[in-house]
Amino acid sequence: MNKFEEELKKGNFITSECHKCDKIVWPPSEYCDNCFGNVNWRKISENGEIIEWSKKGSDVFCIAEFEKTIRIMGKLNTKNTDAKIGQHIQLSECSFNQGYRFIFM
C-alpha cells in the first residue's frame, strides 16, 4: 500500500505536490513528474465540480474536478435523477477496500 492508499483507507483524500515546481503531482506519486524531487502530501479541497456525467440504472456517476486539476470518477449521491455540467459538488466519502471508491454530494 502506498501513502495515497493508506490515507484513502482512513477516508482521507490526499494528493502529492512539489513545492519546488509549485505544482500538484497527480495521479499521486512518490516523486515529482517534473523534477523527480520528493513530494509533499496534503489533503485535497473537498469542493469540486462536475465535468461530465451519465447514469447506470438509478446511479448517477460522473467525472469531478478538484482544484482545477484533479479529476476522479465517482458516484453522485443525489435525490435528483440528473446532474449538470459545472455543478458544484463535495466529496462526501472515499475509501479503499478491494478498489477505490469516491462518493460526491
Place this chain on the structure above:
Amino acid sequence: MKKVAVVGYGNTKFSTDDIPIESLLLESTKEVFNTTNNLSQDLIDGVIVSTNDNSKYLGAILSELSGIKPKISHTVEHLCSSGTAATVSAFSYIASGLADIILVAGADKSDNPGQVLDWDRSRGEFTRPIYWASMFTKAHKRKFNTTEEELAVVSAKNHKQALDNPHAYSHKAYTIPEIMNSKNITDDLRMLDCSYSCSGSSSILLASEDIAKKFTDSPVWISGIGQKTSSASFTKNDLTNLDTTKSAADIAYNMAKATANEIDVAEIHDAFSICELMAVEDLGLAKKTTGAEFVRNLFNTENRQINPRGGLIGAGHPLGATGISQIVEITQQLQNKAEKRQVSNANKGLVHNMSAAATSSTVLILES
C-alpha cells in the same frame, strides 16, 4: 532504413470459447505456414507475441511449438493496441537490419486481464471500459448534438460488414431500431454499441525488401508509422477529441508522404460506436463535425471503406490480436484478396489501434 512488408498472415475464428493462449497463438501461426509460399522455420529471425495474458515466456513457447529457433523473441503488452505495438517493434528490427523475417503473433482470451487498468486510480469504482465510453458519448452528444440513431448506424454498418468476415464473432445483422432498443448498459450506451472481448488470434509475417518477394508476389509495404501516448489515466483526457490519434496520424501520414484523402480503406478502433465517429474525424477521413454523416453515407451506399472486416464491434475484440487482425484485413484488401469484403481499387490503407480510452494510439499506413 530497409523497407518492410507484410508477406503472410493467419487468423483464427474469434469466439467466446475458453481456449488456452498457447493454442490460440499456434492456430494462427499454423495458418501463416499453411498459406505462405516458401516459408520454413529456419528462415524466421524473430517471434514476437502480443497479448495481455498473464502467462510468461510466450515468445519462446510459441517458437518451440512451431519448431522455430529465433534470434529475437519476446512479448509486447500495451493493452488494446498491443498488436500494432508488437508490429512496430518487429518493423524496427527489420528496418534496422537486426532481422530479416519476423513472425508477429497476437492473441487473447475473452476473460483476459487487459480490460481493466487497476493502476488508474482516477476511475474510482468505475473501472470498466463502459464508463469511459459513456463519458465520451455523453460529451459528444452535448457538444455536437450527436443522436442515439447516429451511434446506431456505426453498429449497424459494422455488424453488417462482419457477415462477410468468416472469422468474426458476430454473424448477425441488426437494424438501427434493434440497436437503439438493445439493452441499456448505461443511459448513454447500448449493448450493441459495444465491442465484445473475445478469444482469438491473428498473426502476420513481416520481411525486409531483400527477401519479401520470396513469399508473395504482392507484398504490402508498411510505409507510415505514428504512435503517441499522452497518459495512462483516462480522466486527464479531453472527452470529445482523440488527441493521441490525431498526433499519431500526423506522424504516420508524414512518414508515408500521404494524405488522408488518399486512404482507400481503413480499419479503425471502434471499441464503442462513439469511437468510430470520433476517429474518422481525428484521422482526417471526414471533416470535423461530419463524422456521423460520413458514416451514414457509407452505410447507405454499402461502401466498406471503413472497417470492412466489421471492426471491433462486428468482428469481436481479442485485445492482443486486434491490431494484427486489422493489419491482416488491410493486407488482404491491398492484395485484392478480400473476397466479398473487397473495396475496389484499394492501393493505400490505414490501421488505427488505440488503448485505454485513447490515452495511446497507433496509426499505420500500408501500401501495395
